[in-house]
Amino acid sequence: MVGDKLMKxxxxxxxxxxxxxxxxxxxxxxxxxxxxxxxxxxxxxFFNAVDSKSEGFKEYATMFNPLYCYLWHGRILIDxxxxxxxxxxxxxxxxxxxxxxIIVLEDDxxxxxxxxxxxxxxxxxxxxxVRFYTITRSRDKYIYKLDQSNYHYSLKNTNGxxxxxxxxxxxxxxxxxxxWDSPVDIYMEHVALHHIDNxxxxxxxxGEDNIAANSTITxxxxxxxxxxxxxxxIPLRYKILKPFYRTYMQIRRxxxxxxxxxxxxxYIDQVHNDTKQQSS
Numbered sequence: 001m002v003g004d005k006l007m008k009x010x011x012x013x014x015x016x017x018x019x020x021x022x023x024x025x026x027x028x029x030x031x032x033x034x035x036x037x038x039x040x041x042x043x044x045x046f047f048n049a050v051d052s053k054s055e056g057f058k059e060y061a062t063m064f065n066p067l068y069c070y071l072w073h074g075r076i077l078i079d080x081x082x083x084x085x086x087x088x089x090x091x092x093x094x095x096x097x098x099x100x101x102i103i104v105l106e107d108d109x110x111x112x113x114x115x116x117x118x119x120x121x122x123x124x125x126x127x128x129x130v131r132f133y134t135i136t137r138s139r140d141k142y143i144y145k146l147d148q149s150n151y152h153y154s155l156k157n158t159n160g161x162x163x164x165x166x167x168x169x170x171x172x173x174x175x176x177x178x179x180w181d182s183p184v185d186i187y188m189e190h191v192a193l194h195h196i197d198n199x200x201x202x203x204x205x206x207g208e209d210n211i212a213a214n215s216t217i218t219x220x221x222x223x224x225x226x227x228x229x230x231x232x233x234i235p236l237r238y239k240i241l242k243p244f245y246r247t248y249m250q251i252r253r254x255x256x257x258x259x260x261x262x263x264x265x266x267y268i269d270q271v272h273n274d275t276k277q278q279s280s
Contacts, residue, residue, distance in 0.1 A: 006041040007040065007042055007102065008098070008102050009102070010046075010091055010102055010103065010105065011045070011047060011105045011106075011107050012088070013048070014048075014051055015051070016051070024107050027110060027111060031111055040116065040120055042103075049083065049087040050090065051083060052079035052082065052083040057083060060083065060086035061079070063178065064082045065180065068181035071238060072249060073181075073182065074242060081184075082180070084183070085183065085184040092172075095168055095171040096168050096172055100168065101165060101167045103119070103163070104164055104165075104166060105162070109133070109163055109209055110206065110207050111206060112205050119205070124267045127167075127197065128170035128173075129165070129197065130164060131160070131163070131188075131200045132162065132164055133162045133204045133205075133208070134158035134160045139154070139157065139158045143156075144262070150202060151199055151201060152201075153197055154189070154198050155198065157186055162208060163205070173196050174194065177194070192252060197263050
């Protein structure tokens with residue numbers, strides 16, 4: 001078995017989305033047949049997504065700050081986006097509780113052929129977060145290769161939380177953000193804010209399935225426009241302040257970018273060997 005511990009794969013799925021669950025079960029059954037699945041010590045389970053239509057959603061909605069969201073993004077998240085954030089937030093809590101790295105997948109993905117071999121390598125690295133996919137192809141020019149490897153980094157929003165590897169270290173940092181003012185993928189990529197490197201594995205090891213266009217966890221039509229019901233809750237002073245706040249955030253990011261040093265690809269066994277040599 002590669003590595004000392006088992007690794008759990010969590011698939012975020014709405015309890016009422018039974019067809020999606022069935023599709024994912026079929027894909028996972030095929031994945032399990034690969035000998036590498038057992039060799040890596042992988043197991044999987046479906047994780048109940050937060051439903052924006054449920055009574056319990058109100059608890060998470062209070063963590064969302066619509067005013068700061070408007071200042072930064074010029075819009076307000078829809079309920080599905082808040083529920084999506086909450087679902088990932090709950091899995092970060094689970095990662096910390098288990099005190100071990102986990103794999104997080106949304107239920108509208110398919111596995112590329114090299115999914116397992118990539119995981120075999122990813123779990124050996126010291127990275128705290130490795131994303132498996134990005135949505136916005138026009139941002140590919142802002143994704144840079146690390147050390148002639150399959151690992152890349154970016155300081156731009158490339159969008160997408162369809163699948164990623166996360167360690168307790170990154171999960172704890174993400175959980176520290178108690179006020180939500182961005183979609184979950186945008187927050188995860190905001191390196192200037194939380195200082196967790198935005199590492200992307202390419203070629204991607206998952207892709208968006210056909211059902212992704214009709215996602216029940218998130219929604220591609222992001223946010224409200226000025227004609228929507230929540231526009232009235234934005235005070236005039238925030239509408240005036242918005243361009244100044246955005247400029248402040250952009251300057252903050254630009255300054256961070258000037259001092260940012262991309263991480264090096266390092267493997268856990270490498271670190272252990274170096275430690276042994278230093279102590280001997």
